[in-house]
Amino acid sequence: xxxxxxxxxxxxxxxxxxxxxxxxxxxxxxxxxxxxxxxxxxxxxxxxxxxxxxxxxxxxxxxxxxxxxxxxxxxxxxxxxxxxxxxxxxxxxxxxxxxxxxxxxxxxxxxxxxxxxxxxxxxxxxxxxxxxxxxxxxxxxxxxxxxxxxxxxxxxxxxxxxxxxxxxxxxxxxxxxxxxxxxxxxxxxxxxxxxxxxxxxxxxxxxxxxxxxxxxxxxxxxxxxxxxxxxxxxxxxxxx
Amino acid sequence: xxxxxxxxxxxxxxxxxxxxxxxxxxxxxxxxxxxxxxxxxxxxxxxxxxxxxxxxxxxxxxxxxxxxxxxxxxxxxxxxxxxxxxxxxxxxxxxxxxxxxxxxxxxxxxxxxxxxxxxxxxxxxxxxxxxxxxxxxxxxxxxxxxxxxxxxxxxxxxxxxxxxxxxxxxxxxxxxxxxxxxxxxxxxxxxxxxxxxxxxxxxxxxxxxxxxxxxxxxxxxxxxxxxxxxxxxxxxxxxxxxxxxxxxxxxxxxxxxxxxxxxxxxxxxxxxxxxxxxxxxxxxxxxxxxxxxxxxxxxxxxxxxxxxxxx
Numbered sequence: 001x002x003x004x005x006x007x008x009x010x011x012x013x014x015x016x017x018x019x020x021x022x023x024x025x026x027x028x029x030x031x032x033x034x035x036x037x038x039x040x041x042x043x044x045x046x047x048x049x050x051x052x053x054x055x056x057x058x059x060x061x062x063x064x065x066x067x068x069x070x071x072x073x074x075x076x077x078x079x080x081x082x083x084x085x086x087x088x089x090x091x092x093x094x095x096x097x098x099x100x101x102x103x104x105x106x107x108x109x110x111x112x113x114x115x116x117x118x119x120x121x122x123x124x125x126x127x128x129x130x131x132x133x134x135x136x137x138x139x140x141x142x143x144x145x146x147x148x149x150x151x152x153x154x155x156x157x158x159x160x161x162x163x164x165x166x167x168x169x170x171x172x173x174x175x176x177x178x179x180x181x182x183x184x185x186x187x188x189x190x191x192x193x194x195x196x197x198x199x200x201x202x203x204x205x206x207x208x209x210x211x212x213x214x215x216x217x218x219x220x221x222x223x224x225x226x227x228x229x230x231x232x233x234x235x236x237x238x239x240x
Numbered sequence: 241x242x243x244x245x246x247x248x249x250x251x252x253x254x255x256x257x258x259x260x261x262x263x264x265x266x267x268x269x270x271x272x273x274x275x276x277x278x279x280x281x282x283x284x285x286x287x288x289x290x291x292x293x294x295x296x297x298x299x300x301x302x303x304x305x306x307x308x309x310x311x312x313x314x315x316x317x318x319x320x321x322x323x324x325x326x327x328x329x330x331x332x333x334x335x336x337x338x339x340x341x342x343x344x345x346x347x348x349x350x351x352x353x354x355x356x357x358x359x360x361x362x363x364x365x366x367x368x369x370x371x372x373x374x375x376x377x378x379x380x381x382x383x384x385x386x387x388x389x390x391x392x393x394x395x396x397x398x399x400x401x402x403x404x405x406x407x408x409x410x411x412x413x414x415x416x417x418x419x420x421x422x423x424x425x426x427x428x429x430x431x432x433x434x435x436x437x438x439x440x441x442x443x444x445x446x447x448x449x450x451x452x453x454x455x456x457x458x459x460x461x462x463x464x465x466x467x468x469x470x471x472x473x474x475x476x477x478x479x480x481x482x483x484x485x486x487x488x489x490x491x492x493x494x495x496x497x498x499x500x501x502x503x504x505x506x507x508x509x510x511x512x513x514x515x516x517x518x519x520x521x522x523x524x525x526x527x528x529x530x531x532x533x534x535x536x537x538x539x540x541x542x543x544x545x546x547x548x549x550x551x
Contacts, residue, residue, distance in 0.1 A: 003341060010326070010337050017328040085324035085385065087290040089341045090313040238292045240251065 003091040007099025008106070011073070015107045024068045025111050032061040036118050047126025048209075054118050055136035055207040059199055062140045063147045063172055065111050066104075070151025071165035073100040074230065078159045093234040097227050100152055108144045112137060132209030139206025142219035146198070147172055149226025156233040172198065175222075198222075241266045241393060241423045242287065247296035249282050256282040257447040260296070266392075269419055271438030272427040275545055279447040280427040281321055284397045287425065288318035301392060314343055317391035317422075321398045323382025327371035331362055331381060334370060335388050342389035352388055360384040360414060376407035383414060387422075394424045400433050412437055431541055445545050458540045468506040468513060469495070471529035472520060476502025482519050488512050501528065 015021035040053030074097075077083040086096050119133050147168075154168030155161075175198040182193035194201055195218070202215040242264040249257045257279035264270050274280045285291040286298060289309040298305040300312045326334060335353045344352050357363045360380045365373060373381065379399065386394055399415065400408050408430070415437050418424060428434050434441065435455060443451045443458075451458055472479050476494040483492045483506055491507040506516060510532060520527050 006337065006340050010329070013333075014326065014328050080324070081320055081322040082324040082326060084285075084288070084290050084318065084320040085338065086341075088288045088313060088316065088318035089338070090310050090343060091341060092310070238290070239294075240291075 001095070003089075004095040004099040004102065007086070007091070007096060008102035011100055011103035012106050015069075015103065020072070021069070021107060024065060025114060028061050028065045028068070028111065029114050032057060032115060033118070035061070040118075047122055047128045048132060050126065051119060051122050051128050051132055051136065052207045054122065055140065055203075058112075058115060058136065058140045059143055059203050059207075061115075062108070062112065062144045063176075063198070066108055066144045066147035067151045067154075067165055067168045067172060069104050069107055069111075070100075070148050070155055070168065071161045072155065073104060073152055074155040074234070075158050075161045075164040079161070087238070094227075094231045096234060097152060097156075097231045101148060101223075101227055104148045104152070105145060108148060109141070112140055112144065129209060135206050135209040135211050138211060139203055139215070142206075142216065142223075143198070143203065146219045146222035146226065149223040149230070150175070151226075153226045153230040153233070156230040176200075241268070241301060242425070243297070243299040244287075245297045247283070247286065247298055248294050249279075249286060249291065250294045255447055257286075257444075260444070260447075260449055262442055262449055262452055264423060264425065266423055267420065269415075269424045269437060269439045270426070271434035271441045272425060272444065273431070273434060273441055273541055274427075274444035276429075278444045278545075280444055281397055282447075283444065284318075284395050284425065284427055285320075288316060288320075288395050289313050290318070290320075314389075315391055316393045316395060317386030317389065319382045319386040319394075319396045319399060321401065323378050324385070325370045325378060325381060327369070329370055330367050331357070331370060331373070332366050334381070335384060338385045339388045342391075344389050352390065356384045356388045359387065359417065361410070375402055376404070376410070379403055379407070379411065380414070383411075387418070392423060394418065394422045396424065396426045398428055399426060400428055400430050408433065443541065443545070450545070455540065467533055468508060468510070468516065469529075469531045469533050470504045470506060470516065470520075470527065472502050472504065473500060473526040473528055474502070476504060478523070479504060479520060479525055482523050482525070483516060486512065486515050486519050488515070 035057045036054055040050050040057060045053070074083070077086065119128075119136075122128055123133070150171050151168040154171060155164040157167055158164040175196060178193045179197035179200040182190040182197070185193060202218050205212050205215055244263065245261050247257060247260040248255065260283060272280050272284070282291065286293050286305065287300065289305055289312050292306055301315050303311045305312060329337065332353060335356060336349060339349055339352050357366060360383055362377070362380055362384055365377055370378070370381065379402070383396065383399060386396065396415075400411050403411060412433060415424065415426065426434065426438060440454055441452065441458065442449055470479075476497045479502065480492050480494050483489060483504065486508075489506060489508045489512065493505050494502060495505050496503040508516070513530060517527060517530065
């Protein structure tokens with residue numbers, strides 16, 4: 001665990017010292033703000049519905065930010081050869097992956113923190129419950145966690161960051177649209193696709209301020225699966 | 241310190257190294273020589289626990305690389321062919337990170353980092369960003385990261401790669417300074433470096449060890465034993481006749497006759513050197529130079545690798 005924390009600290013330092021990290025946050029945040037203005041604030045709505053709309057946009061932009069933040073994590077280590085430093089140190093592969101995950105979660109946390117001005121504006125100008133905000137952010141955090149884990153898996157597969165981002169993006173999109181597959185398949189396959197859907201099946205309750213254990217378990221399981229797969233890829237590379 | 245038996249590593253269906261066997265004793269400095277693609281880097285990566293072998297047994301300090309890689313990693317310092325550096329960190333920050341990663345306690349951290357900065361002459365670059373360092377500094381920092389936890393075994397893959405002559409001399413001094421305290425395995429293309437820094441050589445070709453031993457042992461084995469070269473004043477032909485008459489001399493040949501001086505090659509045991517000198521002095525021939533000429537590492541290397549792609 002000590003090694004994972006060391007790796008996380010170094011990685012977070014790399015995010016904070018590099019321009020690319022801030023650039024990702026700035027661009028995604030700007031687009032998020034525009035979408036919030038265009039979709040969540042459009043028309044006449046109750047404050048709670050506006051907040052629901054904010055978290056709907058938050059889902060998408062958190063997923064995008066997660067894919068972009070995670071693309072460099074392992075791909076860059078391979079590209080620059082620094083992975084050999086980690087491989088030849090007394091650090092387990094799971095600690096490498098977990099360290100990367102912790103740092104990217106902290107950085108994604110900064111992004112989510114930067115979005116709080118939007119619900120704060122709704123809170124000041126309307127009437128919403130703090131519980132809905134907390135639940136929405138909790139859900140966004142879980143989505144971010146799952147997408148980061150998928151992103152780290154994608155990053156473990158490629159040497160190029162662009163390829164890693166494309167691979168992770170494809171996996172996240174596949175998870176988002178899996179409910180469409182459910183419509184054209186029969187049982188039990190359609191049950192599987194329905195329950196796999198990253199947004200459709202699991203996120204709307206968070207937007208409304210509801211936290212269901214099944215949704216939490218889904219996102220945590222997806223996070224575990226992504227990190228587990230990335231660890232196995234790192235292990236397999238030693239045998240390759 | 242290192243026991244390798246039947247080490248084989250495949251990349252897909254391609255064998256990078258095949259059935260390698262060698263052993264390295266504690267405290268030895270070993271030069272690992274081979275042409276590009278011979279399998280040096282793969283072997284060093286297996287020893288550095290970066291890659292796992294396809295088959296064979298590798299033991300370092302009594303631990304098996306497959307069963308106990310974690311224990312081995314605590315005991316080794318590995319410099320890959322490209323130094324594994326994080327450009328956004330400072331030299332000190334990076335060394336502290338690596339030291340902690342390799343288990344140096346916070347109590348000893350500052351002292352270890354300072355010591356290794358001193359050893360590798362990095363003190364003046366202590367607070368600099370790695371991205372702003374020159375190639376020579378980066379290479380030294382690569383060695384420093386391998387040394388920072390004071391490992392028993394140092395594995396250095398091309399430590400002098402891309403360095404200018406001054407930096408090469410500095411690196412050689414650094415490696416010679418580490419002798420005695422660590423077992424060192426160095427791979428290099430610069431044969432003179434290996435010749436000057438290593439106790440023993442391992443020569444690898446097409447994934448197989450083709451020879452191992454000291455430079456002299458290899459020269460002897462290849463039939464290129466040392467000979468004696470003499471430079472005299474006066475007629476070479478007269479001196480050749482005198483030298484041929486010395487008991488034990490196998491062959492004498494006139495190499496060069498310039499104005500007033502001659503160079504003569506004598507094939508004879510080295511113990512005959514005093515007798516050769518006496519024979520010349522007795523005949524009132526002035527001896528300007530007597531030198532033992534050994535087979536150079538380059539020619540040993542070329543013979544062993546059949547000169548493929550070399551030079």
